[in-house]
Amino acid sequence: MSTVTVFASDGSWIESDAVDQCHQVAALEGVSHVAGMPDLHPGKGAPIGAAMMSTVLYPFLVGSDIGCGIAVFPIGLKRAVPEKLAGRFPDLDVEPDAGDPAWDVLDGDVPAGHLEGLGTVGRGNHFVELARIGTVLEPDHAARLGVAAGDVVLVVHSGSRGLGERILRAHTEVHGAGPAADPGAYLAAHDEAVRWGSLNRRLMAARVALALGAEPAAPIVDECHNLVEVRDGAYLHRKGAAPGDGRDVLVAGTRGTPSYLVAAHAGAEAGYSVAHGAGRKMSRSDALRRGRAKHTVEELRRTPVGSVVVCGDRQLLFEEAPTAYKRIEQVIADLAGHGLATPIATTVPLVTYKTAELGPRPRRDRQDHRRGRGRS
Template sequence: MSVHPSGRAAVPATVSVFSSPGSWIESAALDQCHQVAALDGMAHVAAMPDLHPGKGAPIGAAMASTVLYPFLVGSDIGCGIAVFPIALRRAVPERLAARFPDLDRALDPQRDADDPAWSVLAGDVPAGHLDGLGTVGRGNHFVELARVGPVLAPEHADRIGLATGDLVLVVHSGSRGLGERILREHTERHGAGPAPDPDAYLARHDAAVRWGSLNRRLLAARVAYALGAEPTEPVVDQCHNLVEIRDGRYLHRKGAAPGDGRDVLVAGTRGTPSYLVAAHAGADANHSVAHGAGRKMSRADALRRGRAKHTVEELRRTPVGSLVVCGDRQLLFEEAPTAYKRIEQVIGDLVAHDLATPVTTTVPLVTYKTPDVGAGRRRSRR
């Protein structure tokens, strides 16, 4: 327990969990919330219904403190989800999956100077960071072609400009190596301690947030051009790994999206819909909402259980009929839909706690994870 300068024990931070008895919340994740609540300066921890354990800090939480802790944001500063309308004449998953570009191959200003995706770049690349630019990354990151489902809140759907049957690109990615470098340089000197110079950290952090948003635009533009469409502006682009100053405190979000009157895409899995919501979370939730379904299994458990139940080919075709482009077999099992919580439960909890209003769903057609090298070789032999 921290101690007040007067010598009295400091009042511990409050912890609120926005879930229901039917939600899957691991005790280890709750333990991490209370560990964070015991940090010096911490005022309030709000845990979302997609809460699950992370490396040293819970994922799916918003944490308000008078002290800035970089480890509560993590290494993928600026990670977020954006939604881009896309106009295609026909959306046949089998044909479109084969046309996705190699999003493991970074855009190089010299080698790829003529790539039309550069058209979305306005000004300089934040922090001058070119490593990994235009790449999706590993883990739960993805680029997905999806179809908009039934409209659940017409007034919000009209405001956003989406209708049932529209096609969209959903892009989940972050700052790649830039955020990792920022956290590593901090932890090498200060471990999990606070930022000794918050303004200096925030300057680098803000550049990584801008970089993540640019990267999502570049990814969407690369895919749009490859599919024969023109790139568009995102109708949603919310970061869920960041810290901001609010009400005189540092509000850390790790796997939690800003919920103060913004539109948020709460990601499901590659085999379930995602939900676009109009968020209206208040101070008790640290003005935040869930960012996705949240893991139910560790990667090791998902790999072990998945190999016992599924074949690789079974995982390439999802329960909703969509296709998964992924040349990494291990990643296919680690990111299987069964490794995640039920997205309907997460959305139901947000609604029950009056944090968000569902607007519509996006149903996957093609989910890109990594290039399918084997498919490329098969096509080249024809």
């Protein structure tokens, strides 16, 4: 008999629809356990913020943004004045030019040979953020990561863009929400998308670092939260849940609140997973309606922590307002209270990039992205 466990306290904001979705997934053939994280919220057909163990592989439980995750990169900036740096961010809505030095971070071929969208952030809750290390709660662990209070880091949240969507669509057009007919073939394509997402985050971080006058660096944290792994002879699906078995994870807050670096140590009951962020408490339509009644666009371009938001899409500004999300402090308290993670340090936003300011964009040359390495 399958089980459902939600790792949240009585004071947490958990919608009944999200819990209902957990039980619907638990009723699927082969599913043995569903673990809901404290950022649990309803998704399209499956809950977001959940880890789901099954002897049957269901691609729809991972969704279309296979490989989506959050990475943290050190960046050597002495003075970080948000107003000045916001205007220096590159246009992350278009691919970098063939001669962009950011391509030097690419080592080998592009996964799946998929060039479209590489080096771009996407929409929805994706972002690239310049942040400062705030409160350090575990100094020894922070030192092992190479960060200290006052350091500046880049936080990049994005995934596999059109590649993951292409993989899911190829499945659903034939099988709908049913299981993978050939799990091995799906996993091979899935693994390419996971690698692509990680490369995409690294490429964007390099673009931003170079634009701000810094050298690109390798990530100190990079964990995917939309994926499936084979574990103990079964399939562990994660949808909006980060691997929590001895990993360091960035649990994202909002553009107007801190995020948290945590040391994750979740066990089997939690699906070896932890939360990936604050989790929505309003639908996009509700956030848009309520936000327009309370805020102006200019108010949303500055945040309660004094940071600047770069976003040319006015609707997205309202949909992604901090008030649309749960309290990150409660999510972290729930993770710690259930023994799933230990907070290491906070990151406080300075500049959050969502999408470029609207205006004419030059057409980019997408040929030979690998700078003479040739296409596969």
